[in-house]
Amino acid sequence: MTISSDEERKAREQFETHTDNVDGERVGYASRKGRRKVEGFGGKPPSRIQSLWRDINLMIGLASDYSRGNYTQIPWNVLAAVTGAILYFVSPVDVVPDFIPVIGYVDDALVIKLALEIARPDLEAYAEWKSA
Template sequence: MGMTQKQQDKAKQRFYEDIDNVDGNDLEYASKKGRKKVDSLDGDPPGALEKLWDDIKTMIQLIWDYRNGNYKAVPWKIIAAVVAAVIYFVSPIDFIPDFIPGLGYIDDALVIKLALDMAGEDLASYKEWKKTL
């Protein structure tokens, strides 16, 4: 069993609305809570997120570096999309609660994928930048 079309539409709508509301406080929240959640799940990422796991970690690192002023070569709209996706991922309140075995992270995966579709080129540039350090 997966997400219904209605659940998918609601998750997408929330994600796109959240992008427009991201501010500086959300950068800190997403970077700290994102790191904490990834650390807690890193040995065994949820199945729905397994293929996206490295990208999720890269998104959180990007937010961290952007927030700290280390990397600013990314448009605000892309940062806002990445932040909105990470906040959705760490939030206990979403359309399919994370604690439901086998299903809990399906909506998170959808939102992360939407952000990756928007931020793909910028994440690739960020990864190249990280290699130069």
């Protein structure tokens, strides 16, 4: 199941708004809220985002390590995209509400993928740093 082109446009716009408004405080906020949401799934993510679960957790970890000053080798635009995606993911007000069966996380998956287009190499570098 997919979302309409209008819903996709709105999700992109919300993601861009979140990304444009990122500052250090919002990075920390996103990491805390993202961790709570992920933990709320009890290790069983919704099927629509299951294939992105590793990436979602990496994004949240990156935001957390950045906000604590543990990992700062990340370009600001990449950090902003990651933070914007997390903020969209945790928002109770997104294009397709998460509680709607079957399609609830389709827009979240879209936004995570948009962030990954920007952040993939830096996210993988972070994963290597984290595992070292």
